[in-house]
Amino acid sequence: MTYKRCLLIDDNYIDNFVTRRILESSNFAEEIAVRQSANEAISALKDGSVKPDVIFLDLRMPLMNGFEFLNEFDKIEFEGKEHIKIFLLSSSLDPNDVKRTTDNKYVVQFIHKPLTHKTLEELGS
Template sequence: MESNMGFILIDDNLIDQFVIKKILKKVLDINLLYIANNGKEGLDWLLKNARQKPLVIFLDIQMPIMNGFEFLDQFQNLEEEVKDKIQIFVLSSTLDLDEIKKVKENKYVSGFWNKPLQIELLKNKFS
């Protein structure tokens, strides 16, 4: 995998964090994954680190403190040069069609993927 790319997972579920970390290691040989437990932690991390290299964000929707939609609302306020280096993939187990539609219509979201994360999707996108 490209070593010039960073990965951040914004998800409060410890099991999902563990599984996604293992999948990224196994499929893409990614050893460094920053994990934020909610959108606010993810946004704070981005504000300090986003200029360093291109980023891929895996974003959950339902989280405490700041959910995925609130994160996306705040994300749009970042500088264009920062936003241009970031791809956001929403990972969710939601079955709510309105939420799925809202995610897919967001111009900053590169894709909506159902949990659990499918290895083939990851391979096809990043290999």
């Protein structure tokens, strides 16, 4: 399945670069937007400059972490929000993180970094 627009939210430039390359080589989305902070991503969603179908969200970020992003995401209103799929992409092995994400109504799946072609294939099935 190819999505129209994908948003990567991660403070790590290298992780964004690698994830973007995997998404591009898999033809996962027609457009890929990258934001290096959750604050930037919230602003882009609020002003409509980014309208994703799918979001890959890192958990561990300075200033606003992934869970705080999800809280802010819940508060904002925009067209099509209910159709966005959010995948948590994290190196965290904390079972509490996994539980908190599976309890969140916006999060589809918790994925351990790094994202791989195999993981993407499994998302599509």
